[in-house]
Amino acid sequence: MVEQQNRIPCRLFRQGSGSISALVFAAGAVALWSTNALVGKSLLAGHPVSQVQFLQFAGAALVFAAIRLMSRAIRLMSRERVAPVTAGAAFISLAVGFIGLVGTMVLQYIAFASMPVIEANLVAYTWPLMVAAAVIALENPRRPALLGLAAVVGFIGVALVISGGRNQSWFEGDLVGYLAAFGSALCMALYSIMVGRVATPADRLLLPSSLIGVALTFLWCARDGFTWPIGADLALGLYLGAGPMGLGYYFWSRALKLEGSGRVAVVADLTPIASTLLLTLSGERLTLTAIVGAILVIGSCVAVGVERSEAESHV
Numbered sequence: 086m087v088e089q090q091n092r093i094p095c096r097l098f099r100q101g102s103g104s105i106s107a108l109v110f111a112a113g114a115v116a117l118w119s120t121n122a123l124v125g126k127s128l129l130a131g132h133p134v135s136q137v138q139f140l141q142f143a144g145a146a147l148v149f150a151a152i153r154l155m156s157r158a159i160r161l162m163s164r165e166r167v168a169p170v171t172a173g174a175a176f177i178s179l180a181v182g183f184i185g186l187v188g189t190m191v192l193q194y195i196a197f198a199s200m201p202v203i204e205a206n207l208v209a210y211t212w213p214l215m216v217a218a219a220v221i222a223l224e225n226p227r228r229p230a231l232l233g234l235a236a237v238v239g240f241i242g243v244a245l246v247i248s249g250g251r252n253q254s255w256f257e258g259d260l261v262g263y264l265a266a267f268g269s270a271l272c273m274a275l276y277s278i279m280v281g282r283v284a285t286p287a288d289r290l291l292l293p294s295s296l297i298g299v300a301l302t303f304l305w306c307a308r309d310g311f312t313w314p315i316g317a318d319l320a321l322g323l324y325l326g327a328g329p330m331g332l333g334y335y336f337w338s339r340a341l342k343l344e345g346s347g348r349v350a351v352v353a354d355l356t357p358i359a360s361t362l363l364l365t366l367s368g369e370r371l372t373l374t375a376i377v378g379a380i381l382v383i384g385s386c387v388a389v390g391v392e393r394s395e396a397e398s399h400v
Contacts (some may be wrong), residue, residue: 144326
């Protein structure tokens with residue numbers, strides 16, 4: 086009995102250290118993601134989407150390959166054996182990585198190129214609301230009415246962002262852009278739900294998807310006509326891959342595997358706040374109606390994150 090009591094503080098300490106590590110990884114992902122829209126906007130001003138995406142996937146593939154090599158070296162030194170993966174599990178992991186990485190980023194940048202970036206960014210970051218909707222439908226949340234209300238308020242905010250208050254006219258941007266932004270949010274929501282449920286490590290999950298992204302965007306570039314950027318544009322393109330896509334996705338995947346999508350969801354909801362602030366400082370503007378919508382989107386995302394965090398803390 087005494088031995089069992091002595092084990093409890095140790096277990097709690099391990100759980101606490103895991104939570105701290107998850108929050109650190111999530112904060113790192115948010116810091117990198119917050120720069121994505123601003124840097125992407127500057128590159129899209131002078132380069133086609135296909136070229137920006139090729140540079141981004143190339144930078145991400147280099148980062149994931151480096152992480153994979155380091156992870157393999159650590160396993161060899163510690164003589165850790167990797168459990169064999171079945172064909173079915175490998176296919177599921179590849180599908181999760183492809184939808185989460187390739188689907189999210191390609192659709193997001195199509196949206197960036199088709200509508201005001203500040204609006205596309207807000208719509209794309211409704212994925213926490215979509216995760217909340219999935220929780221209500223598939224799980225047994227403590228306060229489903231609150232989650233549902235927060236999700237509804239968030240989507241009302243999206244409607245206001247899309248309308249923008251421009252002479253009461255909706256869809257001033259390209260309809261493809263709005264659909265792409267919603268599609269990007271759906272892909273990221275699915276990834277955030279599934280990544281913590283697959284046993285595949287983050288490095289093995291993301292590297293194949295990034296290589297597929299490199300191949301697909303190279304073909305896209307070849308169709309559009311490829312001119313290799315130089316100087317600052319080349320550096321910024323590779324940064325988008327190494328930073329927001331590469332390390333950002335790796336940090337987020339590690340956070341979800343350590344903690345699930347409860348407390349870390351609150352940290353992730355800071356992304357639209359920080360990225361919108363950076364875009365505003367760069368000269369992007371929202372109308373009063375769109376500002377109200379942005380407040381509703383961000384507020385509902387934070388409410389969803391806090392509710393899910395509290396729910397998981399009572400499990």
